[in-house]
Amino acid sequence: MSTFLGMPATPPRAPYGTGNLRGERKFPRAAHDELLNEQLRRNLGRATGTIRAKRIGVTGELPDWEQLRDAGSAIKTDTMNRLPELLEQLEAKVTERGGTVHWARDGVEANAIVTRLVKATGSSDVIKVKSMATQEIGLNEHLEAEGITPYETDLAELIVQLADDKPSHILVPAIHRNRDEIRQIFLDEIPGVDPDLDNVPAHLAAAARTYLRQKFMTARVAVSGANFGIAETGTLSVVESEGNGRMCLTLPDTLITVMGIEKVLPRYQDLEVFLQLLPRSSTGERMNPYTSMWTGVTPGDGPQEFHLVLLDNGRTAALADRIGREALNCIRCSACLNVCPVYERAGGHAYGSTYPGPIGAVLTPQLAGMHAAKDDPNSSLPYASSLCGACFDACPVKIDIPSLLVELRHQHTEQAGTTAEKLAMKAAAGVMKSPRIYTAAQKAASLSRSVGVGGRDRVISRLPAPFDGWSDSRDTPAPPKQSFRAWLASAEGAATLREASAEGAARRAADDHQEEQ
Amino acid sequence: MRIGLFATCLGDTLFPEAVKSTAVLLARLGHEVVFPPGQTCCGQMHVNTGYQREPVPLVRNFAEQFGDASIDAVVMPSGSCAGSVRHQHEIVAERYGDAALRSGVATVKAKTYELSEFLVDVLDATDVGAYFPHxxxxxxxxxxxxxxxxxxxxxxxxxxxxxxxxxxxxxxxxxxxxxxxxxxxxxxxxxxxxxxxxxxxxxxxxxxxxxxxxxxxxxxxxxxxxxxxxxxxxxxxxxxxxxxxxxxxxxxxxx
The missing domain is CATH 3.40.50 (Rossmann fold)
Structure with missing residues (x-):
């Protein structure tokens, strides 16, 4: 029997095979197919370019934007450092004001809680506010399996739902669709829609509005997420553009809010910071059109029954990682997606998760793990980046995403055991750590020229696997005759440097002479 | 100044002309260019691919080669290698190194520059006397x-x-x-x-x-x-x- 050493177990991740935090294929394979979709690339290029320009405009106009980012980062870091006490405070305040708080260890528990609450109302359908948390846990699919029909009311989420599709962007879930496709989806899926519906955006929106209005007026239960939950007061908040959220949050009898535990903020005044950071980073607007806030239940006004489901689903596991936990500071603005060159080309579906783009590449592996199965697709996510750093610059709470990517890559190689790549890396380090072997390898590379590598134009146009993807579109120069160090050690190298020194000295002397005159 | 030139493994092996020009340019500006002969690679490829144990000897070698107090500045014609020395070496040293390595890394980090920032910030030179009619x-x-x-x-x-x-x-x-x-x-x-x-x-x-x-x-x-x-x-x-x-x-x- 071994002795118990007292090492704590890692907190659980989102259970394997549940929710929407893992794709079926690794990123490079999925991206390969998405890249063939010219329409998708054009849509993404245009849409991300537009939002990018708007964001630069409205963040650049604030003299204290950098201080706001610092404040956002500091508030979030403080929150994570005392998350348990803040959550208990939130629970006490919500309860005090007539709400009921439920704790869900993972998506499975959260789905069960929401289903039970909906069934208790006797309703067989719910209207939904756009929510990442409920996407993450696959609530809609679960409700449908339990005989409850969820209706998405955000226009883009509605498009995605009607098409039996998946969102591909945090803010603009149907960014991969164009207006012709949307017109066809509406014609096929909205009962009683005008068969002469054209593709004019205002007409498409009007068709959705007519359809949704009837749902708003009849639904008795709404399900929402939350952008913020204030521990100090028990206030929940949703920010949105269309007003559909306001309808859902005020008209039904029962409101069920599913909130990731990292969405808590300590003080009501913290909203002052985040209601500036979020819309400007997200839609590129100075302020979003609708900001709803509610605290428990108010007699005679709004839903008379309020439930808050606090969702962990791997967040405590992320919090346990001293470096990776920074990803929990994310406020889901999607600015990093809009500036990411990889996201812009490959699109959101390639990531296989509710959370795509740079933040998704660091959040998804932490919530759901990246070694939950053999060849786990999530293990490819930290590599879905050229580490260009544009995401770090755009992030309103200054999450150092490139450093987190590098950290998760390290965690991956540590857990992956002995791979061909690791052996190659060890071999490369073995050569590089010895100047003698390194120099010998350089000479061998130079010699490869004399045996014909690169041919007469000194260009290598075909390389073997795993470098074949590189050589499909790039030539590689053949190694030169002489390395730099060999040149420097040669008589020619020494003479060249001597001449350069002399020439420089002469030039400076001439300049001085000119100044004196 | 006495400048330690880091050729970078890629520059040394595949693109020596860029390194030659760097050496020539610094000499022309009146500085002594030294090339510590035991230098190899900064380990950037390893760290960026997720390997932090393997590059420990590379990080140590870099600190040893350029740590000498007689070297006033370490200059390299590469933004990413300079980035690796300034941002990644301490991560590797912190995690898998000893106190000596951590201190060596900190010393060398403080005097490491990419070529353009060295020219403009340290030498205060923007006109370096170049001619390129293209x-x-x-x-x-x-x-x-x-x-x-x-x-x-x-x-x-x-x-x-x-x-x-x-x-x-x-x-x-x-x-x-x-x-x-x-x-x-x-x-x-x-x-x-x-x-x-x-x-x-x-x-x-x-x-x-x-x-x-x-x-x-x-x-x-x-x-x-x-x-x-x-x-x-x-x-x-x-x-x-x-x-x-x-x-x-x-x-x-x-x-």
Whole structure:
């Protein structure tokens, strides 16, 4: 029997095979197919370019934007450092004001809680506010399996739902669709829609509005997420553009809010910071059109029954990682997606998760793990980046995403055991750590020229696997005759440097002479 | 000043001309250039691919080679290698090194510079006496731009070059798609990024696309060569190293 050493177990991740935090294929394979979709690339290029320009405009106009980012980062870091006490405070305040708080260890528990609450109302359908948390846990699919029909009311989420599709962007879930496709989806899926519906955006929106209005007026239960939950007061908040959220949050009898535990903020005044950071980073607007806030239940006004489901689903596991936990500071603005060159080309579906783009590449592996199965697709996510750093610059709470990517890559190689790549890396380090072997390898590379590598134009146009993807579109120069160090050690190298020194000295002397005159 | 020149493994082995120009340029400006002969590689590829144990000897070797107090500054013609020395070596040392390594890394980090920031910030030189009568566009590499924050220093150096026809690169600050092993692991996405970069370069009708990093130039140049674009790549150091007395002989790029 071994002795118990007292090492704590890692907190659980989102259970394997549940929710929407893992794709079926690794990123490079999925991206390969998405890249063939010219329409998708054009849509993404245009849409991300537009939002990018708007964001630069409205963040650049604030003299204290950098201080706001610092404040956002500091508030979030403080929150994570005392998350348990803040959550208990939130629970006490919500309860005090007539709400009921439920704790869900993972998506499975959260789905069960929401289903039970909906069934208790006797309703067989719910209207939904756009929510990442409920996407993450696959609530809609679960409700449908339990005989409850969820209706998405955000226009883009509605498009995605009607098409039996998946969102591909945090803010603009149907960014991969164009207006012709949307017109066809509406014609096929909205009962009683005008068969002469054209593709004019205002007409498409009007068709959705007519359809949704009837749902708003009849639904008795709404399900929402939350952008913020204030521990100090028990206030929940949703920010949105269309007003559909306001309808859902005020008209039904029962409101069920599913909130990731990292969405808590300590003080009501913290909203002052985040209601500036979020819309400007997200839609590129100075302020979003609708900001709803509610605290428990108010007699005679709004839903008379309020439930808050606090969702962990791997967040405590992320919090346990001293470096990776920074990803929990994310406020889901999607600015990093809009500036990411990889996201812009490959699109959101390639990531296989509710959370795509740079933040998704660091959040998804932490919530759901990246070694939950053999060849786990999530293990490819930290590599879905050229580490260009544009995401770090755009992030309103200054999450150092490139450093987190590098950290998760390290965690991956540590857990992956002995791979061909690791052996190659060890071999490369073995050569590089010895100047003698390194120099010998350089000479061998130079010699490869004399045996014909690169041919007469000194260009290598075909390389073997795993470098074949590189050589499909790039030539590689053949190694030169002489390395730099060999040149420097040669008589020619020494003479060249001597001449350069002399020439420089002469030039400076001439300049001085000119100044004196 | 006594300058320790770090050639970088890629520059030393595959692109020696860029390193030669760096050495020549620094000598021409009146400085003593030393080349610690035991230098090899900064370990950037290892760290960026997720390996932090394997590069420990490389990080140690770098600190030993350039730690000598007689070396006033360590200069390299690469934004990403300078970024690795300044941002990654301490991560490796912190995690897998000992106290001696941590202190060695901190010493050498404080005097490490990418070429353009060394010229402008330390030497206060923007006109380095260069002559390059060609049409040039400049790609600011990601690690120079967003890790080292070199800003417009390379452009200030280029604007001071005699005879140059400097044209702005559209969407200059977007990544070329290299990213080290990213270009191998995610070759398709990398290619899509490269295509957009090449389209913007072609639009400038420049003879030369320049940058401060041979790795990004290897990527862009490899793509331009494949499509026979007519534009060739050249390291910033080679433009700054070209003078009236010893002008760079620009060969026609394949079309």
């Amino acid at each position: 049409r040039v566009t400049y790609h600011p590499t990601c690690h120079s731009l967003r890790m080292l924050r070199v800003g417009d220093k390379p452009l200030r150096l280029l604007r001071a070059v005699e005879g140059i026809d400097l044209v702005e690169l559209p969407e200059a600050d977007s990544c070329c798609g290299f990213g080290g092993t990213f270009a191998v692991k995610n070759a398709d996405t990398s290619t899509a990024m490269l295509q957009d970069k090449m389209r913007n370069i072609s639009a400038t009708r420049a003879d030369v696309c320049s940058a401060g990093d041979s790795s990004c130039l290897m990527h862009i140049g490899g793509g331009l060569s494949r499509i026979k674009s007519g534009t060739r790549t050249l390291h910033l150091a080679q433009i700054l190293g070209s003078t009236r007395t010893a002008p760079y002989a620009l060969t026609e790029a394949a079309r």
